Amino acid sequence: MKADRVRWNQKYQDESHPLEPSNVVKRFFRMAKKGRALDLACRNGRNALFLVGKGFTVDAVDISDIGLHSIPRRSEGLNLICADLDDYDIPQEKFDLIINIRHLNRRLFPYILEGLAPGGILIFETYLEEKGKKSKKISCRDHLLRSNELLHSFLPLQILYYIEKREKGGAAIASLVGVRPK
Template identity: 40%
Template sequence: MRVVTGNFDERSDAARSRGDAVGSDGLAPIVRSVVEGLSPGRALDVATGTGRNALALAERGWTVDAVDLSSAKLSRARERATERGMAVNWILADVDSYCLPEERYDLVTVSFFDARGRLPALIDALAPGGVLCYEHYLASAERDAGPGDRFRFDSNELLAACSDLAILYYAERRVGDEPRVTLVARNETDVPRWRPQFPSPR
């Protein structure tokens, strides 16, 4: 399924066609497509790992909070930030229990991490007009299902979970052999807020 109200897909595809799957600036194509249309503000990078998105956003003038559970990965991220002269607020914490501030972020990015249990808090963390950019894997077809599928979204699950936001872009498609889902959504303050309840990962 695909819902599109912007040209994020075209810009992402153009980046891939240039051999820019991640990009010389370090941003994933969909994140780059989003930030090209935004003025720098405050961003949250969820499960940042070694800080690829966080550092690229900081280089573009964003004030970035980056959260991850791995001290080793954050140490590498800090080293990379020092090498590049970038300032990022690295937060060593478990995303599943980290206390997110409300209405703080103009951009929240989640790349290939199962944050479905924290989606209500991530949505609440968006400032008015703030944008959520989420890319993750989809569960395999039932005949191919494996144990890792419990950390992946079912078809339309992410779309339904974010239905209280204004959906700017939504797509489910295969990238190579992997089924993926991509969502870009904005916090429109005049839309009534709905808070889904999420079961524990299957």
């Protein structure tokens, strides 16, 4: 959607974004065999670049061409894809690792499951709704998980790790790591 691209491009021009990979990615990426990885809504590529450095071949997808242009092109093993995730087709059984960090598109849930190769690992972390509190980071409740929603959405996986917690700085998040049965 063009309006989404414009909004995200504006965010990349106006805000700074972390350069360090996500803690949940650093903690759990080793569970996946080195092979193909998919980084959904990769933003500035911090997690994709980390995974390339660890030996993965990564498809990094984001709607923002400005965000993607900020990613160093010298990274062999990194395939940058500018696409709206509402229209992006995740190839079936292709990925040994799929990461989805700080983005919520419920329509993708079944396609994420199908995109994992047998034995593939999913690392998913995003914002969580809190009863009686308005998120400072997210303006629309549709972009917030409900309690245990992430867990229930990925029950076809063997769940290795799941937590709902408050981050330092106040945002509530849910984190899940699961493996697709072989």
